[in-house]
Amino acid sequence: MHAFDVLGDPVRRRILELLAGGEMPAGDVVRVIGEEFGISQPAVSQHLKVLRESGFTDMRAEGTHRVYSLDPEPLRSVDEWLDPFRRFWAPRLDALGTEIARGKKARRDGATPAPSDDEEQP
Amino acid sequence: MHAFDVLGDPVRRRILELLAGGEMPAGDVVRVIGEEFGISQPAVSQHLKVLRESGFTDMRAEGTHRVYSLDPEPLRSVDEWLDPFRRFWAPRLDALGTEIARGKKARRDGATPAPSDDEEQP
DNA sequence: TAGAAGTATCACCCTTGACTTATATTGGGC
DNA sequence: GCCCAATATAAGTCAAGGGTGATACTTCTA
Numbered sequence: 001m002h003a004f005d006v007l008g009d010p011v012r013r014r015i016l017e018l019l020a021g022g023e024m025p026a027g028d029v030v031r032v033i034g035e036e037f038g039i040s041q042p043a044v045s046q047h048l049k050v051l052r053e054s055g056f057t058d059m060r061a062e063g064t065h066r067v068y069s070l071d072p073e074p075l076r077s078v079d080e081w082l083d084p085f086r087r088f089w090a091p092r093l094d095a096l097g098t099e100i101a102r103g104k105k106a107r108r109d110g111a112t113p114a115p116s117d118d119e120e121q122p
Numbered sequence: 123m124h125a126f127d128v129l130g131d132p133v134r135r136r137i138l139e140l141l142a143g144g145e146m147p148a149g150d151v152v153r154v155i156g157e158e159f160g161i162s163q164p165a166v167s168q169h170l171k172v173l174r175e176s177g178f179t180d181m182r183a184e185g186t187h188r189v190y191s192l193d194p195e196p197l198r199s200v201d202e203w204l205d206p207f208r209r210f211w212a213p214r215l216d217a218l219g220t221e222i223a224r225g226k227k228a229r230r231d232g233a234t235p236a237p238s239d240d241e242e243q244p
Numbered sequence: 245t246a247g248a249a250g251t252a253t254c255a256c257c258c259t260t261g262a263c264t265t266a267t268a269t270t271g272g273g274c
Numbered sequence: 275g276c277c278c279a280a281t282a283t284a285a286g287t288c289a290a291g292g293g294t295g296a297t298a299c300t301t302c303t304a
Contacts, residue, residue, distance in 0.1 A: 002130065002132070004126060004129040004130045004135070005130040007126040007129075007130075008124065008126045008127040008129075008130040010124070013126070013203075016207070017206070020206050020207055020210075070207075070210065072207060072210035072211050075204060075207050075210070075211075076210075076211045078200075078204065079201075079204055079208070079211075081135075082197060082200065082201055082204075084139070084142055085138070085142055085192075085194060085197050086201070088142075088192065088194035088197070088198075089194045089197075089198045089201070
């Protein structure tokens with residue numbers, strides 16, 4: 001399952017938000033999510049499974065408890081996917097000068113400004 | 123449809139990448155996506171509809187053509203949703219812009235980017 | 245005005261995924 | 275050793291969404 005599919009479900013997004021606050025046993029997740037979304041223990045368990053298998057969480061056993069924690073890797077990938085778009089709303093971040101220069105130059109040359117990535121110029 | 127659901131589809135993600143390179147008539151999108159994914163014109167048109175209705179794109183008519191362009195707002199929301207998680211992979215969230223600039227500079231200077239954070243100081 | 249190009253919409257099929265209830269599994273305490 | 279608590283898995287239902295071919299709509303052009 002692709003990272004964006006995983007994040008497509010509001011329950012899973014909420015679970016990740018919970019885990020961003022620190023590790024948590026499955027039971028606690030079930031309780032909170034159960035209250036907030038009105039779904040059963042198996043439903044939550046299945047969401048935890050998806051998160052686990054897609055790499056969003058780590059899990060360790062502690063007695064009969066399963067303690068879940070956030071693994072940021074997939075979120076980081078999502079963040080990276082956003083990179084080429086970021087220039088649309090974060091003009092001052094990163095290589096703005098370069099981008100503007102290229103855009104102006106391209107326009108001067110009669111081309112459509114290229115979007116793709118940032119390389120620096122001489 | 124929630125932004126993350128929209129992004130859950132690889133075809134739609136690809137269309138957004140295309141539009142990040144500049145506005146494009148539906149026909150061009152159909153051609154490129156058709157080649158890359160092997161799906162029909164109606165399929166692409168339906169994806170464009172989803173993108174339009176969920177705010178990811180703007181559209182204007184130009185004769186019989188429909189010219190699509192990127193609207194960054196929803197992607198920006200996604201980016202914001204990531205904020206609370208960024209501390210897991212971005213050192214010094216409080217100065218993110220600065221950090222990115224510094225990283226770029228370091229790379230330009232020929233330094234190998236360190237895998238772990240926290241090796242530089244103010 | 246007819247016809248073609250460009251695009252959207254319709255009606256339908258099929259798969260996928262998010263639930264449910266019931267049950268299996270495993271560890272701790274008595 | 276038993277039983278309960280904590281969690282996972284199984285089996286089944288249902289709705290949503292993505293695909294297709296057919297068709298409608300609109301605007302240029304001959």
